[in-house]
Amino acid sequence: MGKADEVREGVSLTNLDQELFVDAGVTKRDLVDYLDAVADRLLPVLRDRPLSVMRVLRGQDAFMQKNLPKYTPEWVPRAKLWAESSHRTVTYGLCNDRRTLLWFGNQRAVELHPALTRVEPVGQTDLIMDLDPPEGADFSVAVAAARLVRQALADVGLAGALKTSGSKGVHVFVPLVAGLSFADVAAATRAVGARAERIDPELATTAFIREDRHGKVFLDSTRAGGGTTVAAVYSPRIRPGAPVSFPVRWADADDVTPSDFTVKTAVELLGGSDPWAEELPEPQELPAELVAEGHTIPIARVAAMHEGKRRARARRESGESE
Numbered sequence: 273m274g275k276a277d278e279v280r281e282g283v284s285l286t287n288l289d290q291e292l293f294v295d296a297g298v299t300k301r302d303l304v305d306y307l308d309a310v311a312d313r314l315l316p317v318l319r320d321r322p323l324s325v326m327r328v329l330r331g332q333d334a335f336m337q338k339n340l341p342k343y344t345p346e347w348v349p350r351a352k353l354w355a356e357s358s359h360r361t362v363t364y365g366l367c368n369d370r371r372t373l374l375w376f377g378n379q380r381a382v383e384l385h386p387a388l389t390r391v392e393p394v395g396q397t398d399l400i401m402d403l404d405p406p407e408g409a410d411f412s413v414a415v416a417a418a419r420l421v422r423q424a425l426a427d428v429g430l431a432g433a434l435k436t437s438g439s440k441g442v443h444v445f446v447p448l449v450a451g452l453s454f455a456d457v458a459a460a461t462r463a464v465g466a467r468a469e470r471i472d473p474e475l476a477t478t479a480f481i482r483e484d485r486h487g488k489v490f491l492d493s494t495r496a497g498g499g500t501t502v503a504a505v506y507s508p509r510i511r512p513g514a515p516v517s518f519p520v521r522w523a524d525a526d527d528v529t530p531s532d533f534t535v536k537t538a539v540e541l542l543g544g545s546d547p548w549a550e551e552l553p554e555p556q557e558l559p560a561e562l563v564a565e566g567h568t569i570p571i572a573r574v575a576a577m578h579e580g581k582r583r584a585r586a587r588r589e590s591g592e593s594e
Contacts, residue, residue, distance in 0.1 A: 277301075280308070281371040285378050292382065293328040295512040298535050303508065304377040306516075306535045311370045313546045314506045318373075320390045322351055322364035324501050325376060326383035326510055334510045337381070340365050348372050351391045357499055366391065382508050383438075385501035390450070396457040397555070399430075399446040400502055401464060402437070402492040403476075406485065414442045415525045417468070417476040417489035422522065424467035428559045433551040436530045438509035438517035443502060447555045458496035459566025460558045465493035466569055505548045508535050519548040 276284035288301035307314070328334040340350055340363050349366035367373055367384070376384070388398045401421045405414040418434055421444045425432050432446040448457065465478045468491055477488040495502055503509060508516045518533035518541075533541065 283374045296514045298514045307377045309539045318367040321386035324385040325381035384504045384507040393451045395451040400495040401444040404441045404490040406487045420468040420471045431553040435519045449555045456563045460562045461493045462569040463562045463566035465491040
């Protein structure tokens, strides 16, 4: 570890004047200062949620880190959870305090991806719709698709909050009561996506296979399950200009673009407010009708896998007959 440039909350901060990553336009100091400035808003979003981070070390490509490194200080809160996908126990960090947040910043953990569930009780606590506009499309189409999701939610008595993803799309968050099963939340998410698509199928699609989207906004209803994460509101992203995921009031959605919100601009735009806390609804129950409908809809990744195999087989057969 190099000599500390500064110490905050007992955390030695090093190499603060290095560029954060290529085309970031900000230094590591800018990142740490930003995280410190938004800590009171960010920590409630991260608290008690297993945290995955995207780090970018000098001269290296960005990488996702789930397991805490061996040199992690003992005072960093943590949770050991079984990861079914990798069949191993993962020791996740829990970013529950300013000291831990500063430590992650010093590790060049640029992106903060909390799980959609808390450590206790087990079960998913958020329904997320991730809206991805087609390449080259204006941000306004993502906003228009988000309004379809908002209508689909309202039709069953649910409400959600809107934020930029920090990239080119948006996220709609629906807080849920604790302890819901992953299967039921996943089913409800599929149903919300299907209902939003039916409102305007020319604008939005739930097609998981990219070639089937035909220039429409993709309503990604796959953000559900025990290992699912999403970039936290107020989290920076590893993109040119260091944008951040930022809350947007529904009434203001037509007047913003993702590039408005960066590590350098976000704090001033916030002033003394916390628009995410103001806009986020109270935790809600999932309507039984929504869950039941969702359980009739095939799981997108599974359906896409089978369809991909079917298409590959059809291409092979077509080639053999020529």
